[in-house]
Amino acid sequence: MQVHVSIGENHRFELREALLVYRDNQGSFITRHDVTARKDAPPTLGPAQPLTVAFIESLMRSLSGSVQAEVLPANILAKADRMVVWWTPAKRRQMFYENSEGRAAALNGRIFPQPPLVWKVSNGELIIRAITENKRPDCSTRLAVAPFWNLSDDGHVCTGTMRRPDSASVAAIPAWERGFYESAFTHANVGRLTRHEGGFDGLWSGLAGKRSRFPLETLIVLPQTLAQFVRGERG
Known part of the structure; x- marks a missing residue:
C-alpha cells in the first residue's frame, strides 16, 4: 500500500518517519521510527530510535516555515518566534474611559x-507591567x-474589542500600543492598583492634563x- 499526502498540485509527501508518544502518570517520552512502505500491505515501523537535537530543530523549521530575520531596536528586551517583550519610557498618552457606573x-x-x-x-495575548x-x-x-x-x-490585558495585530513581530509593536491606548478602559479586574492615597480615582484625576x-x-x-516575566513565571 502506498501512503502519501498531496497538497495542491505541486507537493507530494510520502510517509517516511513516525513519532510515538508514550505517557503515564509521571510523564511521557517520544521515540522515532523509520517507516517502510510495502506493496499491497500496511507500512511497517522500524526499531525505536532516540530523538536528536538535529531532528527536532529540523522538524521545528519545517513546521514554523521560514522566519524572516529582524533588526532589533534598543527598546526590545526579548524576542522569540511568537513572543516579543519591549519597554516604553515615561511619556504622555491619551486615555479613554467607558464605564456603566459613570466612574x-x-x-x-x-x-x-x-x-x-x-x-x-505572547501567543496573541498582551501582558503589561x-x-x-x-x-x-x-x-x-x-x-x-x-x-x-x-x-x-x-498583567494580562482584557482585550475585548481592542484592535490588535496578529503578529508578535517588531513591526507590530506600534499597533499593539495604539490598540491598547485607543481602546476604552471599562473596569477594574483587581482590587488595589496603586499606593496613591486617593486610590485609582485620585491618582488619575490628579494627573489629567498635567505635564x-x-x-x-x-x-x-x-x-x-523581568527575567521571570519573560519566562512566564509569576515570581
Whole structure:
C-alpha cells in the first residue's frame, strides 16, 4: 500500500518517519521510527530510535516555515518566534474611559503622564507591567503593577474589542500600543492598583492634563523580575 499526502498540485509527501508518544502518570517520552512502505500491505515501523537535537530543530523549521530575520531596536528586551517583550519610557498618552457606573467619566479622552512600562505579546495575548525607574530594565529588575483598568492581577490585558495585530513581530509593536491606548478602559479586574492615597480615582484625576511626571512612588512593586516575566513565571 502506498501512503502519501498531496497538497495542491505541486507537493507530494510520502510517509517516511513516525513519532510515538508514550505517557503515564509521571510523564511521557517520544521515540522515532523509520517507516517502510510495502506493496499491497500496511507500512511497517522500524526499531525505536532516540530523538536528536538535529531532528527536532529540523522538524521545528519545517513546521514554523521560514522566519524572516529582524533588526532589533534598543527598546526590545526579548524576542522569540511568537513572543516579543519591549519597554516604553515615561511619556504622555491619551486615555479613554467607558464605564456603566459613570466612574472616571470626567477622565475620558484626557491626556495623562504614563509610567515606564514593560510590554509582552505572547501567543496573541498582551501582558503589561510597570517599572519604577525610567530606564531600560535588566533581567533582575523588579516589576510593578501597571495601574490600569482592564488588566488582571498577572498583567494580562482584557482585550475585548481592542484592535490588535496578529503578529508578535517588531513591526507590530506600534499597533499593539495604539490598540491598547485607543481602546476604552471599562473596569477594574483587581482590587488595589496603586499606593496613591486617593486610590485609582485620585491618582488619575490628579494627573489629567498635567505635564508633570507620573509619580513612580505610587507603583506597587512585585517580587516578579523581568527575567521571570519573560519566562512566564509569576515570581
